[in-house]
Amino acid sequence: xxxxxxxxxxxxxxxxxxxxxxxxxxxxxxxxxxxxxxxxxxxxxxxxxxxxxxxxxxxxxxxxxxxxxxxxxxxxxxxxxxxxxxxxxxxxxxxxxxxxxxxxxxxxxxxxxxxxxxxxxxxxxxxxxxxxxxxxxxxxxxxxxxxxxxxxxxxxxxxxxxxxxxxxxxxxxxxxxxxxxxxxxxxxxxxxxxxxxxxxxxxxxxxxxxxxxxxxxxxxxxxxxxxxxxxxxxxxxxxxxxxxxxxxxxxxxxxxxxxxxxxxxxxxxxxxxxxxxxxxxxxxxxxxxxxxxxxxxxxxxxxxxxxxxxxxxxxxxxxxxxxxxxxxxxxxxxxxxxxxxxxxxxxxxxxxxxxxxxxxxxxxxxxx
Ligand SMILES: Cc1cc2nc3c(=O)[nH]c(=O)nc-3n(C[C@H](O)[C@H](O)[C@H](O)COP(=O)(O)OP(=O)(O)OC[C@H]3O[C@@H](n4cnc5c(N)ncnc54)[C@H](O)[C@@H]3O)c2cc1C
Numbered sequence: 001x002x003x004x005x006x007x008x009x010x011x012x013x014x015x016x017x018x019x020x021x022x023x024x025x026x027x028x029x030x031x032x033x034x035x036x037x038x039x040x041x042x043x044x045x046x047x048x049x050x051x052x053x054x055x056x057x058x059x060x061x062x063x064x065x066x067x068x069x070x071x072x073x074x075x076x077x078x079x080x081x082x083x084x085x086x087x088x089x090x091x092x093x094x095x096x097x098x099x100x101x102x103x104x105x106x107x108x109x110x111x112x113x114x115x116x117x118x119x120x121x122x123x124x125x126x127x128x129x130x131x132x133x134x135x136x137x138x139x140x141x142x143x144x145x146x147x148x149x150x151x152x153x154x155x156x157x158x159x160x161x162x163x164x165x166x167x168x169x170x171x172x173x174x175x176x177x178x179x180x181x182x183x184x185x186x187x188x189x190x191x192x193x194x195x196x197x198x199x200x201x202x203x204x205x206x207x208x209x210x211x212x213x214x215x216x217x218x219x220x221x222x223x224x225x226x227x228x229x230x231x232x233x234x235x236x237x238x239x240x241x242x243x244x245x246x247x248x249x250x251x252x253x254x255x256x257x258x259x260x261x262x263x264x265x266x267x268x269x270x271x272x273x274x275x276x277x278x279x280x281x282x283x284x285x286x287x288x289x290x291x292x293x294x295x296x297x298x299x300x301x302x303x304x305x306x307x308x309x310x311x312x313x314x315x316x317x318x319x320x321x322x323x324x325x326x327x328x329x330x331x332x333x334x335x336x337x338x339x340x341x342x343x344x345x346x347x348x349x350x351x352x353x354x355x356x357x358x359x360x361x362x363x364x365x366x367x368x
Contacts, residue, residue, distance in 0.1 A: 037157030043303030087152025103141030
């Protein structure tokens with residue numbers, strides 16, 4: 001078998017890069033061992049928040065902001081191509097404090113962010129409750145990232161797969177065993193079904209990226225960090241926008257479902273929802289919004305964030321010519337999907353990148 005580009009993994013990164021390459025007229029083959037969107041991409045909360053995640057302004061904040069700026073058009077494009085809704089929802093995100101000291105810390109943070117041009121508004125407890133009357137009445141303050149949003153990752157992953165497929169990308173089920181190298185460059189992959197020759201290879205295998213032989217990733221460049229989620233049902237809807245505290249978050253969907261997340265666990269690739277994890281997630285949810293105590297538990301799940309040592313993604317060219325990375329997105333892979341697609345496809349096509357990928361290069365993580 002032969003193709004212009006072989007993409008390893010059909011999570012949101014693999015599908016989005018494949019979509020852009022197919023739109024540019026390349027023959028693209030996406031190799032997925034399970035079903036598209038099977039792993040982290042369908043397990044995420046779907047929070048699109050550069051402000052809350054990027055502690056300090058800098059290249060990572062800029063990357064997150066560039067991706068958020070693309071999101072509405074990206075969602076509309078996917079909906080047009082796939083004829084499916086992706087659940088994009090504005091209204092901003094709210095970071096909350098439940099005591100006075102916490103409120104002061106948030107206000108100081110907002111001042112710093114405002115100084116760097118990040119759009120954020122400081123609210124007192126009453127103003128928070130006017131926006132979200134379903135929160136704990138003792139909330140002392142918050143900061144509101146007005147322009148931020150959320151999306152439903154399960155719908156997004158499905159729509160991305162359909163959009164890439166309809167745009168000409170082909171999908172093949174099966175495991176990639178290794179990236180094949182020849183004459184100092186990547187020349188394809190060895191797959192369950194045999195050798196696939198490719199002009200370029202994209203590693204987008206999420207938390208499993210370092211397990212693909214020949215990846216060229218330095219030790220520890222990507223590791224799994226487990227997160228557990230509980231999905232509750234509220235009728236009528238209790239919340240209308242994403243809310244955070246220091247320890248976790250609630251992500252409301254338009255139909256009243258509320259995702260409660262999440263743990264950050266270093267347990268390797270051990271799957272599972274645990275009593276301890278679930279109780280921590282639910283305790284935090286009830287602390288933020290006590291009325292959730294009456295909500296039905298619809299579902300629980302866990303999956304793995306593909307975590308890099310600094311939390312930044314690993315994007316662009318590998319040391320070996322012909323090999324490219326779209327991995328290591330850690331807690332922000334849903335947010336960073338549109339910019340990843342544009343930047344990694346540009347690198348493969350030899351076009352000017354929409355952002356400087358230097359800070360996100362694998363080189364920052366040390367020698368192999
Ligand atoms: C609980 C939780 C909550 C999260 N919340 C958010 C959030 O609110 N906002 C946000 O922006 N991000 C969030 N994230 C992070 C986000 O989900 C990830 O960063 C993102 O989904 C990574 O996408 P991916 O395509 O790289 O990985 P994945 O979706 O994991 O896809 C990788 C794919 O590669 C396939 N694969 C692996 N190895 C092979 C192989 N050898 N051969 C063939 N196929 C292979 C897998 O089957 C899988 O389908 C969250 C993650 C978790 C776990």
